[in-house]
Amino acid sequence: MSDARIPVLDLAPEISSLWDELNAAFQEVLRSGHFIMGEQVGTFEAQVAAYLGVKHAIGLNSGTDALVIGLRALGIEPGDEVITTPFSFFATAEAASIIGATPVFVDIDPQTFNLDIDQVASAITPRTRAIIPVHLYGHAADLDPLLALTAKHGIQLLEDVAQAFSGEYRGRKLGTLGQAGAFSFFPSKNLGAYGDAGMLVTNEDSVAQSARMLRAHGSLKKYHNQTVGYNSRMDTLQAAILSVKLPHVDTWSESRRTAAARYNAMLADLPEIVTPCEAPYARHVYHQYTIRIQGGRRDRIQSKLDAAGVSTMIYYPVPLHKLPVYAERNLHFPISEAAAAEVLSLPIWPQITTEIQERVVTALRSALLE
Ligand SMILES: *Cc1c(COP(=O)(O)O)cnc(C)c1O
Numbered sequence: 001m002s003d004a005r006i007p008v009l010d011l012a013p014e015i016s017s018l019w020d021e022l023n024a025a026f027q028e029v030l031r032s033g034h035f036i037m038g039e040q041v042g043t044f045e046a047q048v049a050a051y052l053g054v055k056h057a058i059g060l061n062s063g064t065d066a067l068v069i070g071l072r073a074l075g076i077e078p079g080d081e082v083i084t085t086p087f088s089f090f091a092t093a094e095a096a097s098i099i100g101a102t103p104v105f106v107d108i109d110p111q112t113f114n115l116d117i118d119q120v121a122s123a124i125t126p127r128t129r130a131i132i133p134v135h136l137y138g139h140a141a142d143l144d145p146l147l148a149l150t151a152k153h154g155i156q157l158l159e160d161v162a163q164a165f166s167g168e169y170r171g172r173k174l175g176t177l178g179q180a181g182a183f184s185f186f187p188s189k190n191l192g193a194y195g196d197a198g199m200l201v202t203n204e205d206s207v208a209q210s211a212r213m214l215r216a217h218g219s220l221k222k223y224h225n226q227t228v229g230y231n232s233r234m235d236t237l238q239a240a241i242l243s244v245k246l247p248h249v250d251t252w253s254e255s256r257r258t259a260a261a262r263y264n265a266m267l268a269d270l271p272e273i274v275t276p277c278e279a280p281y282a283r284h285v286y287h288q289y290t291i292r293i294q295g296g297r298r299d300r301i302q303s304k305l306d307a308a309g310v311s312t313m314i315y316y317p318v319p320l321h322k323l324p325v326y327a328e329r330n331l332h333f334p335i336s337e338a339a340a341a342e343v344l345s346l347p348i349w350p351q352i353t354t355e356i357q358e359r360v361v362t363a364l365r366s367a368l369l370e
Contacts, residue, residue: 036234040243045239052181057199071101072214073180073202073211080102082131083130088134088316101130133160138164138190140168158182164287165189169282181202191246257285
């Protein structure tokens, strides 16, 4: 067993611990015969709204759709500018492009990997209509100064909470501080379905109403379409599964924090490694435990870890402004580019054991020595 390859994420312990409950939930959906937007979708929406302390939760087909529908529900239109980070998953910027808006990138803070507030402030133009901060790896972006900017300029704040379900900013749940929050329940996220699913949350009635309309082909009443929308309804099975998992999410986040603290202690004496920070305003939920390896050695270290049976991931190897789709803009963001060359996400999941973490760190130490 101790020779088994270590994955970056192991969902098996969670699935086996909830096996009977998951099966019961599956069977209930099978018996109901309502596979899309069945009763369990409404139940899960109410549960998330209560958990987060937010007025509306709208179940959708993916986190990407939550961003797209969120932007449109907030009134963002073709030609508008949306300020966001180039150090994220592509979907964050793609959502703005999909609706014909322009994603405007600014560089990140080197400690938190999240939006650099001063650069956001200087990127605001008369065409700016929204800011999308990403709570990357489960660590909150610094929301108070961003909210001050959006209030001052009368623009919208849409939180990309795909990686940070249950994370907090100054004691408040992420996703509930801006005008809306976009969640993903992709299987590997901290609260993951067993297929695609997502959710938009908001305290604003009109935004919720608009999102409910957009997810169902632009209609609130079937066959009375008022606008061009999407097919972005949530599957009943995914909602039923997520309802089984939601009551455990706090325990899982606490376990991720404990595992992260163990890695921090194990890596503390290695000057070549920068361990993740947790800002005073944040409750980090470690969707990823991401270190930095400086001096141009990251890729070699990753190969050596791989050869030693330790899987790791690079989130993300190419900053968004360098992707072919946006490269023609010829942008340069040194902090994001350095991060893309130095980050390495180590294996983490709620049930990861000290023994597995010791094997990861032992392999990392010998890779660093070579
Ligand atoms: C996963 C992710 C998304 C997209 O979510 P999907 O459910 O896969 O569509 C968006 N933004 C970030 C930061 C993500 O990590």
